[in-house]
Amino acid sequence: MAGHCHEVVDTIEVPEGAKRIVLAGNPNVGKSIFFNELTGVYVDVSNFPGTTLDISYGKYEGDIVIDTPGVYGVSSFNDEEIVARDVIMEADVVLNIVDAVHLERDLFLTQQIIDMGIPVVVALNMMDEAEKNGLEIDIKKLEKTLGVPVVPTIAPKGIGLNDVKEALSEARVGKTDQQLQQKIERVRGKVDSRPEALLILEDDPNVADRHGIDVPGERESIYKERRKRVNKIIDQVVTRNENKNSFKNMLGRLMVKPLTGIPILLLVLYAMYQLVGVFIAQTVVDFTEGTVFAGMYEPFIRGIVTKVISAESALGTILIGEFGVLTMTVTYTLGLLLPLVIGFYFFLSLMEDSGYLPRVATLVDRVLTKLGLNGRAVIPLILGFGCVTMATITTRLLGSKRERIIATFLLGLAIPCSAQLGVIAGLIAPLGFSALLLYTTVIFVVFIIAGTMLHAVLPGDSTDLLIDLPPLRMPRIGNVMTKTFNKARMFVEEAGPIFALGALIISVMKLQGWLVAIQNFVAPITVSWLKLPKEAAVAFIMGIVRRDFGAAGLTGLALSPEQTLVSLITITLFVPCIAAMMIIFKERNWKEAVLIWLGSWITAFTVGGLVAQVLI
Amino acid sequence: MFAKDNCELKEEEESITCPQCGVKVNIEELESLRCPRCFAVLLKKCEDCNKCK
Numbered sequence: 001m002a003g004h005c006h007e008v009v010d011t012i013e014v015p016e017g018a019k020r021i022v023l024a025g026n027p028n029v030g031k032s033i034f035f036n037e038l039t040g041v042y043v044d045v046s047n048f049p050g051t052t053l054d055i056s057y058g059k060y061e062g063d064i065v066i067d068t069p070g071v072y073g074v075s076s077f078n079d080e081e082i083v084a085r086d087v088i089m090e091a092d093v094v095l096n097i098v099d100a101v102h103l104e105r106d107l108f109l110t111q112q113i114i115d116m117g118i119p120v121v122v123a124l125n126m127m128d129e130a131e132k133n134g135l136e137i138d139i140k141k142l143e144k145t146l147g148v149p150v151v152p153t154i155a156p157k158g159i160g161l162n163d164v165k166e167a168l169s170e171a172r173v174g175k176t177d178q179q180l181q182q183k184i185e186r187v188r189g190k191v192d193s194r195p196e197a198l199l200i201l202e203d204d205p206n207v208a209d210r211h212g213i214d215v216p217g218e219r220e221s222i223y224k225e226r227r228k229r230v231n232k233i234i235d236q237v238v239t240r241n242e243n244k245n246s247f248k249n250m251l252g253r254l255m256v257k258p259l260t261g262i263p264i265l266l267l268v269l270y271a272m273y274q275l276v277g278v279f280i281a282q283t284v285v286d287f288t289e290g291t292v293f294a295g296m297y298e299p300f301i302r303g304i305v306t307k308v309i310s311a312e313s314a315l316g317t318i319l320i321g322e323f324g325v326l327t328m329t330v331t332y333t334l335g336l337l338l339p340l341v342i343g344f345y346f347f348l349s350l351m352e353d354s355g356y357l358p359r360v361a362t363l364v365d366r367v368l369t370k371l372g373l374n375g376r377a378v379i380p381l382i383l384g385f386g387c388v389t390m391a392t393i394t395t396r397l398l399g400s401k402r403e404r405i406i407a408t409f410l411l412g413l414a415i416p417c418s419a420q421l422g423v424i425a426g427l428i429a430p431l432g433f434s435a436l437l438l439y440t441t442v443i444f445v446v447f448i449i450a451g452t453m454l455h456a457v458l459p460g461d462s463t464d465l466l467i468d469l470p471p472l473r474m475p476r477i478g479n480v481m482t483k484t485f486n487k488a489r490m491f492v493e494e495a496g497p498i499f500a501l502g503a504l505i506i507s508v509m510k511l512q513g514w515l516v517a518i519q520n521f522v523a524p525i526t527v528s529w530l531k532l533p534k535e536a537a538v539a540f541i542m543g544i545v546r547r548d549f550g551a552a553g554l555t556g557l558a559l560s561p562e563q564t565l566v567s568l569i570t571i572t573l574f575v576p577c578i579a580a581m582m583i584i585f586k587e588r589n590w591k592e593a594v595l596i597w598l599g600s601w602i603t604a605f606t607v608g609g610l611v612a613q614v615l616i
Numbered sequence: 617m618f619a620k621d622n623c624e625l626k627e628e629e630e631s632i633t634c635p636q637c638g639v640k641v642n643i644e645e646l647e648s649l650r651c652p653r654c655f656a657v658l659l660k661k662c663e664d665c666n667k668c669k
Contacts, residue, residue, distance in 0.1 A: 026654075072654035077638030105655035220645055227652035 012057050012066060019063040021168060022087055024113060025097035026106050027070030030125050033155040034097055034164065035067045055087065066091075072105070074112055074199065076206045085204070088113065089195040093171040094120045095164065100130035100137060100152075101471060103238060107230045110146065114174035115184075115226070117194035120148040121171045123164050127152045132248075133471055134241040142237045147174035156476050177229060180222065187213075248472045255359040256469070265360060272347050276386060280343035281421070285336055293335030298327045314511055323506040323545070332546070333496050337387060340417075341491045342484060344386030349483040353475035362469065371451030372458065373398070377407050384415035389495055389580040391415070392587055402460040405592060408584055409454060412576035412596050413603055414447040420548035424568055427554065431561045442569050446607055495579050502578030506545055515541060529609040530570060531616040532563055539571065546577040562615040570608030575600040634658060 014020055021038070023031045039058025056067040068087050069080035076082045088094060094113050098106040113120055122142075130137060143150040149167045153160030176184075180201075187197040191211050199207040202222055203215040254260040302311065302320045309316050319326045351357045357379065365375030377398055383391035388411050395404045395411070416424060428436050509515050522537045530536070535557055543550025550571045559567060575597050576584065585593040631642045636656035646652075649659045 072637040108653055220642055223652045224645060
């Protein structure tokens with residue numbers, strides 16, 4: 001794994017005499033703002049084979065600026081670190097971005113890079129927040145203690161960025177502990193590169209392997225000494241005047257206490273529902289899906305295609321038919337899903353950048369622990385109400401495989417996506433509040449039972465929630481928009497091709513007559529067990545493609561209120577859509593994907609049938 | 617002192633892995649409740665846990 005990283009670093013072309021300026025820092029310290037400031041835009045992206053990590057690089061005054069993933073230290077504990085390590089080791093200058101609010105955390109990496117003997121400039125970012133948090137940092141003393149230039153910045157406001165540019169020419173090698181220096185010198189007898197010598201001393205197995213050296217087992221003592229050194233620096237340079245009673249601190253505390261935190265959460269969820277579920281799912285999507293894509297784009301593309309081939313031919317059916325790759329796929333991806341995804345990520349970015357999301361995770365941690373998850377799972381679960389496909393991808397952030405399985409199953413089973421919610425809301429509203437209450441209760445109970453059962457039967461342990469709560473802050477709209485745009489772009493890139501493949505498969509099934517065969521196969525269950533008309537089977541077949549598609553298929557049926565409720569419960573618990581299944585297959589494996597798919601079938605028809613037996 | 621995880625830790629367990637940065641830390645060597653590398657809270661104090669009650 002290490003080898004390829006090295007190779008990719010080498011593929012970044014560095015002109016003769018140009019320096020490699022590497023941006024390094026902990027996660028979420030604002031590196032991208034510095035990168036954009038230095039290079040103008042994201043100029044080039046080089047993908048690291050075998051990983052999902054991208055390295056951005058661009059030019060700055062004849063030098064090359066390379067961005068790295070956010071890491072806590074230079075080593076090889078995960079893919080991000082391996083990539084960052086290999087880029088940092090090749091650096092001529094490291095611009096180390098440090099969060100002034102989390103100086104104790106960030107200075108470990110700073111000191112480690114200094115110990116590597118690489119010239120460093122420290123950008124001490126988020127100085128405004130440090131001040132608001134009552135932190136006073138003696139920058140001159142910090143500069144003297146580290147032995148490298150330290151520039152205070154407030155990057156989102158552009159403050160200090162010019163000073164950072166000027167300081168780059170003054171980058172220098174900082175101060176290293178004498179004992180560590182002697183150890184490094186001993187290893188340098190065998191290894192030319194000082195950064196590599198340090199990493200071998202710190203038991204990095206990849207770097208040690210490159211030189212055929214056994215790791216010396218010194219990591220723990222070196223880390224311990226470095227931590228002591230960092231703590232000592234903090235004692236010398238930081239003065240705390242914490243204002244514990246400020247409004248933001250008080251609000252932050254109220255957000256994590258159940259008595260006040262739950263009403264605040266309900267208010268936030270209501271606001272999100274109004275934005276995504278009402279305004280975007282109804283008003284905006286009506287326009288984009290109905291007017292723009294179904295009304296203008298589809299007739300246009302059909303007109304072009306039918307000039308060349310017949311719409312009734314096999315190719316015509318695949319391209320512009322009911323499930324056409326050029327019609328339904330494009331309309332659903334761009335006209336229906338994209339506005340919902342944009343709306344959802346806009347709201348989520350607001351929650352993220354304001355520091356509210358970690359507080360929600362803390363608030364619901366105790367409840368989710370009962371389901372074998374921890375508070376962190378609230379992120380994919382909330383995302384699932386936007387798009388289950390996208391949410392499934394974010395289960396990656398959960399701490400263990402077991403948690404990822406539980407969250408993926410719950411997402412596939414009991415979390416309706418925003419498009420489906422829109423259709424459900426339209427169908428259930430005329431039935432009154434009691435129908436809505438019954439529907440919500442059944443889905444919630446299934447969610448709890450499924451989570452509890454998975455927690456009981458799956459082997460292994462779930463992880464604890466261990467997060468540092470960041471200070472509450474006012475999100476910057478520019479950053480929120482950039483995040484939203486990047487995530488929406490990623491969504492189209494990831495889901496678009498999968499969706500096209502799904503549409504292709506369904507079109508072929510239709511051409512072969514398999515869709516009708518499946519309809520007949522499912523019909524007996526629909527009629528005798530679910531007590532629905534035979535035609536309802538069509539909706540479930542459509543639901544295999546997309547659950548909202550299936551829910552929409554129910555609108556054309558003459559159903560009693562009880563039958564509507566049964567069919568909505570069944571379609572909500574029904575199998576995840578094809579795009580979500582493909583992502584589950586990609587993220588997990590085919591066995592788990594099949595289990596989730598079959599589990600959803602069984603749960604949907606069992607619960608739907610039980611409700612039917614009671615109600616009808 | 618390290619109640620939450622300490623009461624769950626098996627007798628023979630000598631080290632824990634930081635859930636945030638992945639570094640393995642020897643419990644005997646641990647000088648605070650935080651990870652020496654990424655400063656994440658590794659263990660909770662008894663009064664913040666109370667699981668044993």
